[in-house]
Amino acid sequence: MELNNDTQIPEFVLLGFSGDPELQLLISGLFLSMYLITVCGNLLLILAVSSDSHLHTPMYFFLATLSFVDICLTSTTIPKMLWNIQTQSKVITYDGCITQIYFFLLFAGLDDFLLTGMAYDRFVAICHPLHYTVIMNPQLCGLLVLVSWMMSALHSLLESLMMLQLTFCRQVEISHFFCEINQVVRLACSDTFLNDMVMYFAAVLLAGEFILLGFSEESELQPLVFGLFLSMYLITVCGNLLLILAVSSDSHLHTPMYFFLGNLSFLDICFTSTTIPKMLWNIQTQSKVITYDGCITQIYFFLLFAGLDNFLLTVMAYDRFVA
Incomplete structure (x- = not known):
């Protein structure tokens, strides 16, 4: 057509x-x-x-x-x-x-x-x-x-x-x-x-979401994409680390809900780390290549942390239901 x-x-x-x-x-x-x-x-x-x-x-x-x-x-x-x-x-x-x-x-x-x-x-x-x-x-x-x-x-x-x-x-x-x-x-x-x-x-x-082909092949847009996703990644990691630190250091927060919340924050860090660093590296090196082993590994950890994230949310919902 x-x-x-x-x-x-x-x-x-x-x-x-x-x-x-x-x-x-x-x-x-x-x-x-x-x-x-x-x-x-x-x-x-x-x-x-x-x-x-x-x-x-x-x-x-x-x-x-x-x-x-x-x-x-x-x-x-x-x-x-x-x-x-x-x-x-x-x-x-x-x-x-x-x-x-x-x-x-x-x-x-x-x-x-x-x-x-x-x-x-x-x-x-x-x-x-x-x-x-x-x-x-x-x-x-x-x-x-x-x-x-x-x-x-x-x-x-x-x-x-x-x-x-x-x-x-x-x-x-x-x-x-x-x-x-x-x-x-x-x-x-x-x-x-x-x-x-x-x-x-x-x-x-x-x-x-994004894929290995990237968002755009225009070179002038690459620094913008790099800066935006680097900022998003740093905010995600630092915010979740602060939450984990707050939960672990305050005895008043040692409850089932905050235990699950701390684990969820750790998972969010791992989940974003399976994709964004590789994307940032590809932009920085002007390369769009990922090895076969690297692709399979990325798929494994992406599915692992995505599935675990959903299961934890289900458990947290059950915790709130019991409460």
């Missing part, structure tokens, strides 16, 4: 995970199970929080809101992928792709902002326990959620509107199971400088 700059894109092709029909049923079953578990689990949590008056606290208010956002986030991508597998079609319309990008960025950003609000809630509970109920009143909790919605909506709207300005002049095959914005931008034949800049800042502020 050859397109010139004046041609409107009718559709994109989502290549998905595999073209092997024998694997399609396995992939469909795995993702359907994952999706149902995610939706049902989060719905049960929302139901539990709303029905039990003892859980009508700021922390569980944020947790219930986060569960709703998680349902919405998975619903922007998984159902479309399952439908494509079921109908043996890999096509998504141009309007559908832009809409998917908008809602994916909306709920992904909202997820990050809500986690920030929950972190502030725990900060107040730790540092100002006597004034906790006064500071974290219902009005402030509602305001934090409203601001999170507004900031995330503005960010996703900005990204989506900038996507509408791009033109595509080659085969629009996306090597993913949904319209991932970075890959869609790479398919454009028009200037993507502004799109790249917005994605860089969003990646730093919202902890986005």
Whole structure:
């Protein structure tokens, strides 16, 4: 499908995970199970929080809101992928792709902002326990959620509107199971400088993702990317180290919740250290190479710490449930 700059894109092709029909049923079953578990689990949590008056606290208010956002986030991508597998079609319309990008960025950003609000809630509970109920009143909790919605909506709207300005002049095959914005931008034949800049800042502020190809091949942007990610890495490491130090040095914080929180901080340091130092080294040396052994090692530790992070969050949720 050859397109010139004046041609409107009718559709994109989502290549998905595999073209092997024998694997399609396995992939469909795995993702359907994952999706149902995610939706049902989060719905049960929302139901539990709303029905039990003892859980009508700021922390569980944020947790219930986060569960709703998680349902919405998975619903922007998984159902479309399952439908494509079921109908043996890999096509998504141009309007559908832009809409998917908008809602994916909306709920992904909202997820990050809500986690920030929950972190502030725990900060107040730790540092100002006597004034906790006064500071974290219902009005402030509602305001934090409203601001999170507004900031995330503005960010996703900005990204989506900038996507509408791009033109595509080659085969629009996306090597993913949904319209991932970075890959869609790479398919454009028009200037993507502004799109790249917005994605860089969003990646730093919202902890986005990157690949070994890097964000851009433009040499003048490399120092900016290097500085942004170096700052993000140092803030992450120093902040988590300070939290570990605070928990270990204060006997009042030797409780199960802070024990898990200290471990989570250690994991966050390890998790970011599996990817960002290598990226910074590649930028510094103007190299994009990673050895086969290095790639396998990075995959192993990335999955190890990412999975462990999720399991610890589950245990922390159980700890709060018991409390």
